[in-house]
Amino acid sequence: MKWSTIELRRYQDEPLNFSDTMDVGESLKQRDSEILAVAPVKVTGILSVGKKEYILHYRLTTTVTVPSSRSLEPVDMSLDLSVDEIFMTQAQWSEQVDDREEEIIVLDSDIIDLTDSVEDNILLAIPLQVLTDEEKDGKNLPKGNDWQVVSEEEYLAKKVQAETNDPRLAKLSELFNERDN
Incomplete structure (x- = not known):
C-alpha cells in the first residue's frame, strides 16, 4: 500500500483506516538470506494527517520461518507487532524547531510506502538467537568429536x-x- 502526501490531505479531519494482507515473503528473503519463509502479513491500522507530520499506527501479524541458531532446524516464529511511525516531508522537516524524542522518518519522495515499513519492522523483530522447543529445554545440546556445547x-x-x-x-x-x- 502506498499513499501520496497530496492524496492524504483529504484525511486531515479524520484518520485514514486501512486493512490489508500483504505478501512480502520474496522481498524479505532477498533482504535477509536467513529467512526461509514468511506467511502473508495481516496489517490493520490508521494513518493520521497533521499539519507537521504523518502518524502511522498499525498492527501486523504473521509467521516467519528461520533456522535455529544452534541446529539450523526450521523454527516458526509468530509475530504480532504494534508499530508507530512518524513521517515528515523534507519541507516539514526543515520547518521543525522543537526537539523530539521520537524517531522521525523523512520522506525521500511524496509517497508513504506501507510495504517498506512492514518489511523493516519484521526484520527488526527477528531475534539473534532462535531455538527450537527442544533446544530451549536444553536437554539435547549438540556435541561432536572433542567438543560439546x-x-x-x-x-x-x-x-x-x-x-x-x-x-x-x-x-x-x-x-x-x-x-x-
Whole structure:
C-alpha cells in the first residue's frame, strides 16, 4: 500500500483506516538470506494527517520461518507487532524547531510506502538467537568429536570445580587454614 502526501490531505479531519494482507515473503528473503519463509502479513491500522507530520499506527501479524541458531532446524516464529511511525516531508522537516524524542522518518519522495515499513519492522523483530522447543529445554545440546556445547550454568559449575580442585591452590588454602587456627 502506498499513499501520496497530496492524496492524504483529504484525511486531515479524520484518520485514514486501512486493512490489508500483504505478501512480502520474496522481498524479505532477498533482504535477509536467513529467512526461509514468511506467511502473508495481516496489517490493520490508521494513518493520521497533521499539519507537521504523518502518524502511522498499525498492527501486523504473521509467521516467519528461520533456522535455529544452534541446529539450523526450521523454527516458526509468530509475530504480532504494534508499530508507530512518524513521517515528515523534507519541507516539514526543515520547518521543525522543537526537539523530539521520537524517531522521525523523512520522506525521500511524496509517497508513504506501507510495504517498506512492514518489511523493516519484521526484520527488526527477528531475534539473534532462535531455538527450537527442544533446544530451549536444553536437554539435547549438540556435541561432536572433542567438543560439546554446555549451558552457562554447567560452564560456571565446572569453572568453580576446576578452581577448587587446582593442586596449585591446595597448598595456598592450607596456608589460610593454618593462619585461622
